[in-house]
Amino acid sequence: xxxxxxxxxxxxxxxxxxxxxxPAIVRWTLIGTAVAFLGLFLVVPLAAVFTLALEKGVSAYFxxxxxxxxxxxxxxxxxxxxxxxxxxxxxxxxxxxAIAKFEFVGKNLLITLIDLPFSVSPVVSGLIYVLxxxxxxxxxxxxxxxxxxxxxxxPGIVLATxxxxxxxxxxxxxxxxxxxxxxxxxxxxxxGAGGWQTFRRVTxxxxxxxxxxxxxLCNARAMGEFGAVSVVSGHVRGLTNTIxxxxxxxxxxxxxxxxxxVASLLxxxxxxxxxxxxxxxxxxxxxxxxxxxxxxxxxxx
Amino acid sequence: MILSLKRRSVLPGFGLTMGCTLLYLSLIVLIPxxxxxxxxxxxxxxxxxxxxxxxxxxxxxxxxxxxxxxGAAINAVFGLLAAWVLVRYSFxxxxxxxxxxxxxxxxxxxxAGITLTAIFSSNGWIGRLLExxxxxxxxTPLGVVIALTFIGLPFMVRTVQPVLQDLEAELEEAAAxxxxxxxxxxxxxxxxxxxxxxxxxxxxxxxxxxxxxxxVIFISGNMPMRTEITPLLIVTKLEQYDYAGxxxxxxxxxxxxxxxxxxxxxxxxxxxxxxx
Numbered sequence: 001x002x003x004x005x006x007x008x009x010x011x012x013x014x015x016x017x018x019x020x021x022x023p024a025i026v027r028w029t030l031i032g033t034a035v036a037f038l039g040l041f042l043v044v045p046l047a048a049v050f051t052l053a054l055e056k057g058v059s060a061y062f063x064x065x066x067x068x069x070x071x072x073x074x075x076x077x078x079x080x081x082x083x084x085x086x087x088x089x090x091x092x093x094x095x096x097x098a099i100a101k102f103e104f105v106g107k108n109l110l111i112t113l114i115d116l117p118f119s120v121s122p123v124v125s126g127l128i129y130v131l132x133x134x135x136x137x138x139x140x141x142x143x144x145x146x147x148x149x150x151x152x153x154x155p156g157i158v159l160a161t162x163x164x165x166x167x168x169x170x171x172x173x174x175x176x177x178x179x180x181x182x183x184x185x186x187x188x189x190x191x192g193a194g195g196w197q198t199f200r201r202v203t204x205x206x207x208x209x210x211x212x213x214x215x216x217l218c219n220a221r222a223m224g225e226f227g228a229v230s231v232v233s234g235h236v237r238g239l240t241n242t243i244x245x246x247x248x249x250x251x252x253x254x255x256x257x258x259x260x261x262v263a264s265l266l267x268x269x270x271x272x273x274x275x276x277x278x279x280x281x282x283x284x285x286x287x288x289x290x291x292x293x294x295x296x297x298x299x300x301x
Numbered sequence: 302m303i304l305s306l307k308r309r310s311v312l313p314g315f316g317l318t319m320g321c322t323l324l325y326l327s328l329i330v331l332i333p334x335x336x337x338x339x340x341x342x343x344x345x346x347x348x349x350x351x352x353x354x355x356x357x358x359x360x361x362x363x364x365x366x367x368x369x370x371x372g373a374a375i376n377a378v379f380g381l382l383a384a385w386v387l388v389r390y391s392f393x394x395x396x397x398x399x400x401x402x403x404x405x406x407x408x409x410x411x412x413a414g415i416t417l418t419a420i421f422s423s424n425g426w427i428g429r430l431l432e433x434x435x436x437x438x439x440x441t442p443l444g445v446v447i448a449l450t451f452i453g454l455p456f457m458v459r460t461v462q463p464v465l466q467d468l469e470a471e472l473e474e475a476a477a478x479x480x481x482x483x484x485x486x487x488x489x490x491x492x493x494x495x496x497x498x499x500x501x502x503x504x505x506x507x508x509x510x511x512x513x514x515x516x517v518i519f520i521s522g523n524m525p526m527r528t529e530i531t532p533l534l535i536v537t538k539l540e541q542y543d544y545a546g547x548x549x550x551x552x553x554x555x556x557x558x559x560x561x562x563x564x565x566x567x568x569x570x571x572x573x574x575x576x577x
Contacts, residue, residue, distance in 0.1 A: 020473040022483060027390055034386040035398065037379045040427075041451050042401045045408075045416045048426065052419055091325045098318040104307035110322070112566060116330055119558040119565075121512025122410075123532035127539070127551045128333040131340050136544045138336050163329055185312050195313035224409025227514035231536060244411040244515070251415045251519070260419075263412040270407040277407075278400045 049267045053260035064250075064261035072238045073246035073262075076154065080229075080242060081222040084161040088218055092169025093211070097199070100177030101185065111174065117166045125163050126231025129156055152234030157242065160228040165218045172214030176207055209284035213277065220273040224266055337555065340548045352549040357525055358534060362553075364442060365531040369510035372449035373457075373503050380457025380502060381495070387458070388465045406455045410515025417448055418519040440522030445530065448516045453506030460502035464495060464576060497572035504568060508561040512554065 021027070054061055064070060095114060099107060117125065131137045133150040143150060150156045184206075188198040204211075226244040233240045241249065243266060250259035307315065341349060352358070386392075387399050405413065421428045421438035428438060438444045468491065476486040492499075514532040521528040529537075531554060538547035 020470055020477060021389070030382060031386050031390055031392050034379070034383045035392075038383055038398055038401065041454060042404045044420060044426065045413065045451070046401075046404065048416050048420050049412065052416075087325075091321065094318040095322040095326075098315060098322055101312050102307055102310055102315050102319075104319075106306070110326075112562065113326060113330065114322075116334075116562070119508060119512075119562040120334075121514065121532050121554050121558065123514050123535050124337075124512070124551045124554050124558075127535060127547060128337045130539065131544070131548060132333050132336045134544075136542075138340075159329075163333075166329060182310070182312060189311050189313075198312075199314075220407050224407075224412070226409060226411040227532065230514075231539065244409050247411050247415065256419075259415060263415060266409045266412045270404060270409070270412075273407040274400050274403055277403065278396075 046267065046271075049260055049264050052256060053264040055260075056257045060257050061261045061264075064258035065265075067258070069238050069241065070246060070258075070262060073241045073243045074265075076157070076240070077223050077242045079154070080158050080161050081219055083158050084165055084222045085215060085219050087162060088165055089169050089211075089215055091166075092173055092214060095170045096173035096177050096207075097203075099174050100180075101182050114167050114170050117163050122164060122225065122227025123231055125228040126160050129159050129163070129232055133159075151232055152236070153240060156232035157229050157240060160232045161222050161225055164225050164228050165222045168218035168221065169211065169214035172210050172217070173207060176210040177203070180206055209280050213280045213284070216273055216276050216280065220269060223269060334555070337548060337551060340544075341552045344545055344549065348545070349549050352546050353553050357529070358531075358550060360526045361529050361531040361534045364445060364528065365511055368442060368445040368449050368530075369453075369507050371446050372453050372510050373507040375446075375450045376453045376457040376506050377499060377503050380454060380506075381461055381499065383454075384458045384461040384465055388462060402458045403455050405451050405453075410452070410513070411519075413451060413516040414448065414519035417451060417516065418444075421447060421520065439520055440524075440528065442521075442528055444520035444522070445517055445528060448520050449510040449513060452513050452516050453510050456505040456509060457499075457502040460505060461495060461498045464498040464572075467576065468494060497568060497575050501565065501568040501572055504561065504565050508558070508565065511557065511561070 022030070095110075099111065130151055132139060133143060133156065134140050135144060135151075137151075150159070184202050185198050188202045189195075193201065223242075224244055225242075226248070229242055230245060230248070233242070233245055235241060235245060235249070237249070243262060247259050247263045247266070250262060344352075383402065387395065387402075418425075418439055420426050421431075421444060423429065423432050423437065423439070425439075431438060436443070438447055472490055472494070473486055476490045477483075481489065512532060514530075514536075517530050518533055521530060521533075523529055523533055531550065535547045535550050535554070538544075538550065
């Protein structure tokens with residue numbers, strides 16, 4: 001096994017001869033075009049967020065965070081992510097265990113269903129909960145009778161966030177655990193380890209980087225989700241506004257500096273996410289001993 | 302029932318994990334989705350049809366699908382170029398550029414939306430340069446295309462990159478030794494080998510763009526019939542308490558998502574067969 005990996009690494013890093021690469025001028029033109037395109041679409045917006053946030057100076061920048069509404073939005077976002085991420089983490093591990101370690105009929109259908117929230121428009125993700133729990137919805141009259149508010153309240157925001165971040169952990173773990181097979185766990189069982197012990201001592205150490213990677217992506221989306229949350233939130237200032245919704249309100253009030261100041265917080269979160277992702281990728285490559293990570297099934301999603 | 306459909310294994314926990322998975326999946330995804338379809342069933346067919354084919358809805362489909370197609374096409378060209386440059390060449394700052402490719406994926410859509418609007422508005426960094434040329438981006442369909450290109454970029458790069466990485470050098474050496482020019486090798490050998498990945502990336506970028514909301518609504522200006530995307534039409538109908546109308550358009554979008562998901566699965570099955 002190790003031999004084949006070493007071999008494939010060697011072919012990947014083969015020094016290209018003149019016949020299989022381009023002349024320097026073509027090479028640098030291509031690099032220039034690609035970097036210009038990526039710079040225009042990635043670096044310029046990133047620079048713009050921070051420049052516009054600091055347009056009126058540092059004190060105006062920090063004033064945006066002293067607003068009670070901004071603080072309430074930050075608290076709500078932390079609360080939402082604090083509920084959605086652990087729930088999806090537990091689900092992701094359970095789903096990956098069932099799918100990767102056992103053979104059963106209908107496995108591909110189950111994987112497709114788990115992926116489903118990624119293909120649904122954020123707005124539709126919010127809409128389905130409005131139709132279920134809203135006043136016009138199926139459970140609306142019953143909920144109103146018992147004075148339970150889900151739509152235009154915090155539970156709706158949490159539900160919509162769970163929906164849009166549903167597949168992240170599972171889809172990271174499934175290919176990883178499938179590639180690792182079941183021999184190690186079976187050996188642990190034969191040697192007398194219990195089920196939980198097997199998972200904690202054998203499975204968990206070998207999936208920890210993939211797990212962390214899934215959690216990072218899940219958290220970034222949970223804190224940044226806009227469309228789905230916007231549909232169910234009702235935009236009550238100080239009560240049902242998350243950070244992205246607060247940015248929208250400030251922007252629509254032509255309060256550009258405050259809007260970009262709060263937005264810069266989310267941009268920082270994105271940068272931290274990208275950095276953490278790079279570190280995790282680097283670590284997992286260094287730690288991989290049983291087969292390379294398979295970036296199949298739309299890694300970027 | 303499930304136990305009889307499952308092969309025997311010494312590992313424990315199948316019942317527990319499978320039970321949790323199915324319960325959670327049903328509660329969060331399947332039941333709410335089916336409730337939406339059932340809600341449409343309370344409308345008559347002619348009512349449904351007239352809602353989803355009213356001129357304003359048709360104009361929004363044209364914009365959403367048209368702009369998504371153009372955005373995905375731009376990404377097909379530049380995403381392939383970016384993947385190529387990142388895999389084949391080395392240049393200063395390459396690792397940072399590589400990490401930044403995922404930015405549209407990590408940056409919350411509302412932030413992307415207000416930032417792109419600020420850059421491309423008539424007094425923004427780039428809008429200012431384009432205005433003398435007679436090009437306005439903000440609050441026109443072109444703005445929608447720009448936002449959807451931004452949002453789709455990582456899908457294309459990250460789908461093509463690993464395939465390009467695994468492409469064997471022998472293939473190109475063989476082509477070269479048989480007398481093919483570099484251009485011929487690219488068109489006749491490399492591109493056909495990449496085509497399943499390119500198509501998958503294109504479809505992923507397109508599927509994401511069709512449903513996109515946050516990054517578009519700020520730059521589009523949201524004029525009905527002209528710059529109103531389909532997801533926004535749903536939100537507008539909800540704000541007017543037109544639940545039936547919102548549901549009807551929502552179901553159209555859901556069906557579209559299912560079709561795209563099916564195509565993506567087919568494409569991935571095809572690439573898997575090709576590259577495995």
